[in-house]
Amino acid sequence: MEVADEIPGSSMKIVASEREVTRLGESVFRTGRISSEAMDLTCQVLVRMADQYKKLDVAGVRAVATSAVRDARNQAEFLGRASQSAGTVVDVISGREEARLIYLGVQSRWPITSKRVLIMDVGGGSVELIAGENGRMLDAVSKPLGAVRLREVFLGHDPPTDLELHRMREFIAEKLDGVARRFGAGRWDLAIGTSATAAAVARAIGGVSRSNGDRVDRFRMSAAQIRKLSQKLNSIDLAARRRVVGIGPRRAEIIIPGVSVLAQVLEAFHLGAVRYSTAGVRDGIIADLAARGVGTKRAQLNADQRREVEKLSTRYGVSRKHSRKVAALAVSLFHSLQPLHRLPLEMGKLLEAAAFLHDIGHYISDLSHHKHSYYIVANSDMPGFTNREREIVANLCRYHRKALPASHHPNQKPLSSEEMQVVVRLIPLLRLADSLDRSHAQRIESVECRIQDGTVTVQLLSPGDIDLELWAADQAAEAFRQVYKVPVVFARKRR
Numbered sequence: 001m002e003v004a005d006e007i008p009g010s011s012m013k014i015v016a017s018e019r020e021v022t023r024l025g026e027s028v029f030r031t032g033r034i035s036s037e038a039m040d041l042t043c044q045v046l047v048r049m050a051d052q053y054k055k056l057d058v059a060g061v062r063a064v065a066t067s068a069v070r071d072a073r074n075q076a077e078f079l080g081r082a083s084q085s086a087g088t089v090v091d092v093i094s095g096r097e098e099a100r101l102i103y104l105g106v107q108s109r110w111p112i113t114s115k116r117v118l119i120m121d122v123g124g125g126s127v128e129l130i131a132g133e134n135g136r137m138l139d140a141v142s143k144p145l146g147a148v149r150l151r152e153v154f155l156g157h158d159p160p161t162d163l164e165l166h167r168m169r170e171f172i173a174e175k176l177d178g179v180a181r182r183f184g185a186g187r188w189d190l191a192i193g194t195s196a197t198a199a200a201v202a203r204a205i206g207g208v209s210r211s212n213g214d215r216v217d218r219f220r221m222s223a224a225q226i227r228k229l230s231q232k233l234n235s236i237d238l239a240a241r242r243r244v245v246g247i248g249p250r251r252a253e254i255i256i257p258g259v260s261v262l263a264q265v266l267e268a269f270h271l272g273a274v275r276y277s278t279a280g281v282r283d284g285i286i287a288d289l290a291a292r293g294v295g296t297k298r299a300q301l302n303a304d305q306r307r308e309v310e311k312l313s314t315r316y317g318v319s320r321k322h323s324r325k326v327a328a329l330a331v332s333l334f335h336s337l338q339p340l341h342r343l344p345l346e347m348g349k350l351l352e353a354a355a356f357l358h359d360i361g362h363y364i365s366d367l368s369h370h371k372h373s374y375y376i377v378a379n380s381d382m383p384g385f386t387n388r389e390r391e392i393v394a395n396l397c398r399y400h401r402k403a404l405p406a407s408h409h410p411n412q413k414p415l416s417s418e419e420m421q422v423v424v425r426l427i428p429l430l431r432l433a434d435s436l437d438r439s440h441a442q443r444i445e446s447v448e449c450r451i452q453d454g455t456v457t458v459q460l461l462s463p464g465d466i467d468l469e470l471w472a473a474d475q476a477a478e479a480f481r482q483v484y485k486v487p488v489v490f491a492r493k494r495r
């Protein structure tokens with residue numbers, strides 16, 4: 001299990017991570033079925049992990065099953081029990097989907113945009129081989145060469161006999177035959193190994209204990225070092241393998257076939273070395289959820305709320321095109337500037353509502369229309385919003401222009417100090433969004449924010465003249481600098 005905060009413009013932050021080996025595949029590779037013992041243990045672990053992620057109020061969750069469950073004849077029974085235990089539907093994913101997620105996971109932790117890369121992931125039931133170039137996955141294959149599967153099929157003695165090792169190597173070679181040709185001729189700039197097997201090999205070669213496992217991230221292992229480790233492990237029994245630094249008691253049971261697969265992949269692709277990456281399927285799932293926008297709905301108005309604010313803004317003569325554009329820009333700024341404002345996702349809804357309503361005060365008078373906007377919103381019936389939420393929206397409308405909040409302003413009285421802090425942090429975003437449609441001509445198609453070296457750069461995508469919007473954004477940026485204590489600059493980006 002892995003829980004992470006995925007924040008646009010910055011690296012993924014791991015909030016919680018847990019791993020427990022339940023060996024679903026051991027019985028599958030012998031009998032074709034998941035044993036009742038493995039099923040019971042796995043479901044117990046899933047219940048515990050579900051309790052953890054539910055306490056963290058996650059925005060999205062996905063649970064996947066891979067090789068062992070793909071092959072199990074009692075797959076349906078397991079999926080029913082596992083889904084109930086995990087608190088979410090468990091998906092059986094194909095080998096190619098597993099490979100895609102692994103690639104996404106590696107790219108999320110170690111972005112590689114200008115090289116030809118081969119990624120190898122040795123799991124319990126299968127090995128995924130993935131070719132990528134210039135940050136894009138080109139091809140992937142899944143082969144039934146997982147460490148647990150190979151041990152169950154080929155290795156009956158401890159240490160294994162020469163005949164067992166020979167048969168296993170021949171099987172691995174047969175399954176790998178043609179994969180290198182399929183991926184195409186040419187030099188590989190980088191080879192990356194992922195998964196627990198690769199981690200154990202990296203730690204064993206580097207002499208790093210399991211407790212210091214993060215130290216081997218991006219660690220380089222030569223093909224010669226891997227062959228030497230393989231020869232050593234092949235010749236000693238389980239008790240001795242457990243004493244090898246970095247391998248661990250459970251991994252020692254299946255490390256021999258795992259190392260053999262790594263060694264033979266390097267040989268098949270004529271590679272001199274491989275680097276280990278801590279990333280894997282879990283990181284890929286999180287990156288994929290983020291790319292799909294999972295969780296963003298919590299920061300946006302639901303259908304009923306949106307209908308109410310649009311109806312209210314229309315009643316008071318606000319331009320629908322302008323209010324929709326400001327709302328879209330405000331939501332985009334809220335997501336991309338999350339590393340700065342650090343507000344709960346639900347606050348994005350209130351910013352969006354204020355973007356729809358900030359100009360309704362013009363109905364009363366153009367003079368001090370921001371104050372009139374506050375009065376109308378604060379005294380309107382807004383189904384779908386609590387009274388506190390309505391007050392926050394009203395205050396945002398009050399401060400979308402002119403002065404920032406001051407202690408003597410009476411409109412702040414209904415709100416707590418914490419709620420006013422929310423208002424203060426959202427004001428600059430609303431002002432920027434409003435200024436970026438200053439002409440009311442919807443000239444800005446989208447915004448992208450980058451936070452780097454203590455400066456916020458806002459890139460504006462537009463095919464036309466945006467001089468007025470740039471001027472207005474520069475004026476609005478002063479409130480941003482006052483609240484966040486960082487400079488903000490604007491850059492034009494043409495389509």
